[in-house]
Amino acid sequence: MPRWFRVAALASVAFVLVVLGAALRPLVLPDEHTAAPVLSAVEIGFAQDMTAHHQQALIMVQRLDRGVDPTVLRLAQQLSDAQRIEIGTMLGWLRLADASPLSSHPMAWMHADVAVSQHHPSASPSNSEAMPGMATIAELDALAAARGRDAEILFLQLMLRHHQGGLVMARAVDELLPSGAVKETARSMFQSQSQEAGVISMLLTQLGGQAPQ
Incomplete structure (x- = not known):
């Protein structure tokens, strides 16, 4: 061969x-x-908790007396529109990740080593259930019952505290994430809610209301 x-x-x-x-x-x-996961655990947790946080803002707007000053009413509608868009974005992320829209462990994604307590008194990392800036049921009921000037001041106080809590969450996830769409959206939220908090604070001062403690 x-x-x-x-x-x-x-x-x-x-x-x-x-x-x-x-x-x-x-x-x-x-x-x-x-295959790499669509979202990390931190991204999923943030999207779930910020969705719940935004949804309470919508409840506040719904419970605001329709007879308040048009400036306050217009601001409330603008806040509602902006937060609805962001809720849609976050729910879209959660669908892509095949994750529940609700978290079984709220705020667990915010690690204890993130020093958020210095930014807002209610944002203590020792209690993962404590979502910063959220109103109590009693406060929401009081808002629903308030009328006129009282409704305006209470709404602005609750919404200012609510925004301050949202800023804590957005800052924390920005520090935790190296990059990505969730990080960029959190930064955008921080910028827009900072501006909104400034407007709310200005209106509250004009009405003679006290800033929330």
């Missing part, structure tokens, strides 16, 4: 073995490569 023929035959056999080995590999060895 010619030498070149033997070499060709051996090469063919080697090629068949390589192909066969590649084909059988998934059956013998588990595939260690898995």
Whole structure:
């Protein structure tokens, strides 16, 4: 048998073995490569909690007396419109990640080593259930019952505290995430809510109301 023929035959056999080995590999060895998650645990937790946080802002707007000053009413509607858009964005993220819109452990994503307590008194990391800036049921009931000037002042006080809490959350997730859409959106929220908090504070001062403690 010619030498070149033997070499060709051996090469063919080697090629068949390589192909066969590649084909059988998934059956013998588990595939260690898995698809990267759409969102990290921190991103999912932030989206869930900020959605719940925004939803309470919508409740505040709904409970505001429709007979208040048009300036306050117009501000309330603008806040509602902006937060509805952001809720839609965050719920879209959670659908893509196949995650629940509600968190079973609110604020667990905000690690204890994030020094957020210095930014807002109610944002203590020792209690993961405490979502910063949220109104109590009693405060929401009081808002629903308030009328005229009293409604304006209470609404602005609750919304200012609410925005301050949202700023704590947005700042925290920005510090925790290296990059990505959630980080960029959190930064955008921080900027817009800072501006809104300034307007709310100005209106509250004009009405003679006290800033929330």
